Amino acid sequence: MSLVDWTLDGVLAALLPLIAWGVVTAASLDKAIMLFIVLGFVSALAWARLDAIDVALVEAAVGSGLTGALLLSALPAIQPRLRRPSSLARRAGVGALLAGITIWLGVTTLRLPARSGGLAELVCENIEQSGALHPITAVLLDFRGYDTLIEVAVLLVASLAVRAVQRPRLRPGRRGEPTSEPLASFLNLLVPASIVIAGFLVWEGSHAPGGAFQAGSILAGCGVSLQLTGERPALRMTLRVRAALVLGLAVFVALAGAPLLRGHDLLDYPRPWAGPLVFALELALTVSIAVILVTFFPGAPDRPEPPARAADSP
Amino acid sequence: MTLQELAAAALLFAGAFFFLAGAIGLLRFPDPCTRIHALTKADNLGLGFVVLGLAVEAPSVVLVAKLGVIWVLVLVSSSLSSQLIMGRAQARAPRTDPRGPT
Numbered sequence: 001m002s003l004v005d006w007t008l009d010g011v012l013a014a015l016l017p018l019i020a021w022g023v024v025t026a027a028s029l030d031k032a033i034m035l036f037i038v039l040g041f042v043s044a045l046a047w048a049r050l051d052a053i054d055v056a057l058v059e060a061a062v063g064s065g066l067t068g069a070l071l072l073s074a075l076p077a078i079q080p081r082l083r084r085p086s087s088l089a090r091r092a093g094v095g096a097l098l099a100g101i102t103i104w105l106g107v108t109t110l111r112l113p114a115r116s117g118g119l120a121e122l123v124c125e126n127i128e129q130s131g132a133l134h135p136i137t138a139v140l141l142d143f144r145g146y147d148t149l150i151e152v153a154v155l156l157v158a159s160l161a162v163r164a165v166q167r168p169r170l171r172p173g174r175r176g177e178p179t180s181e182p183l184a185s186f187l188n189l190l191v192p193a194s195i196v197i198a199g200f201l202v203w204e205g206s207h208a209p210g211g212a213f214q215a216g217s218i219l220a221g222c223g224v225s226l227q228l229t230g231e232r233p234a235l236r237m238t239l240r241v242r243a244a245l246v247l248g249l250a251v252f253v254a255l256a257g258a259p260l261l262r263g264h265d266l267l268d269y270p271r272p273w274a275g276p277l278v279f280a281l282e283l284a285l286t287v288s289i290a291v292i293l294v295t296f297f298p299g300a301p302d303r304p305e306p307p308a309r310a311a312d313s314p
Numbered sequence: 315m316t317l318q319e320l321a322a323a324a325l326l327f328a329g330a331f332f333f334l335a336g337a338i339g340l341l342r343f344p345d346p347c348t349r350i351h352a353l354t355k356a357d358n359l360g361l362g363f364v365v366l367g368l369a370v371e372a373p374s375v376v377l378v379a380k381l382g383v384i385w386v387l388v389l390v391s392s393s394l395s396s397q398l399i400m401g402r403a404q405a406r407a408p409r410t411d412p413r414g415p416t
Contacts, residue, residue, distance in 0.1 A: 180398070182393075182394055183394065183397075186390065186391075186394045
């Protein structure tokens with residue numbers, strides 16, 4: 001490793017805990033959220049430095065972008081309740097718990113064998129058998145397809161749960177402020193561009209970093225910006241939206257279960273068609289993941305409201 | 315050091331200079347208008363020089379094109395976000411800047 005690499009990694013390694021500390025100790029909630037978004041981007045950079053491009057993409061799109069937007073849109077609702085700092089005992093308790101988990105994780109990491117290839121070799125040797133050419137896609141959708149199948153189900157359930165607890169005042173159909181001129185023209189550029197990028201990522205997913213989760217979160221980001229800017233009202237639960245929500249899981253279950261009928265194992269895709277099948281599955285998953293993530297957003301943020309909510313906080 | 319490497323290094327340093335100047339400006343300038351000016355300057359010129367410097371060393375034309383796309387995307391988003399931030403800042407405190415639109 002050259003001096004430049006050392007410097008770069010050193011700066012990243014030093015920045016991460018510093019920013020994390022900033023998030024925890026920020027004077028106000030909006031500062032904390034801003035720093036949290038920055039933390040997401042720096043950790044995405046760190047993942048990219050570790051050659052984990054897939055993780056970096058997801059971290060940037062979901063961990064930083066979507067979560068940041070979600071936190072910012074939740075800010076007006078939660079801020080009035082957080083005026084009072086929590087008690088010292090409670091803070092100490094949470095701190096001790098988190099410190100314990102961190103130490104435990106650190107010790108576990110240190111006790112791992114220093115250089116084990118893990119399952120990487122096994123995956124690369126058997127990649128022919130899966131429908132994908134990229135190891136990560138092969139693992140996600142074939143070798144460990146079971147995990148992904150359940151993850152998609154969890155996402156769907158989470159989306160339903162969000163709808164169940166949404167406040168009536170945030171129900172869909174509301175529109176935010178009128179969009180400013182430059183913002184509107186930017187969206188005209190952004191929406192088609194993100195659709196192309198998402199399509200590219202799904203296609204790339206079969207042989208390079210990319211895939212349904214990354215593409216879905218980019219599409220979702222596009223949908224979220226349309227909602228937050230008030231260009232489009234929040235999603236209504238029309239038949240089409242419901243179909244899009246379950247499409248990914250339905251296709252996955254059908255593909256996973258079909259081999260059972262012919263006496264094979266669950267998720268044992270038929271050999272010659274494994275490639276096209278996995279790609280079709282990725283497409284369906286992209287649509288569903290995008291729509292599910294968008295449903296997490298309650299629509300355009302409420303504008304001037306704090307006085308009404310102030311009654312809650314003593 | 316070849317001429318190519320020298321040119322790349324010079325361009326990268328120029329980019330780093332604008333980023334540094336932008337960061338200092340963001341911290342030291344007094345009001346939103348001048349701060350936004352410092353930030354967008356870093357985005358436009360700083361990143362522009364960095365992209366140029368990397369393009370000089372890029373192994374393929376495709377990579378140069380990708381770098382160009384990155385630059386354009388950042389340009390578009392930085393000019394938009396500066397617009398939005400300034401719009402909000404002026405709506406909040408219309409008389410922050412005496413030279414501003416009246």
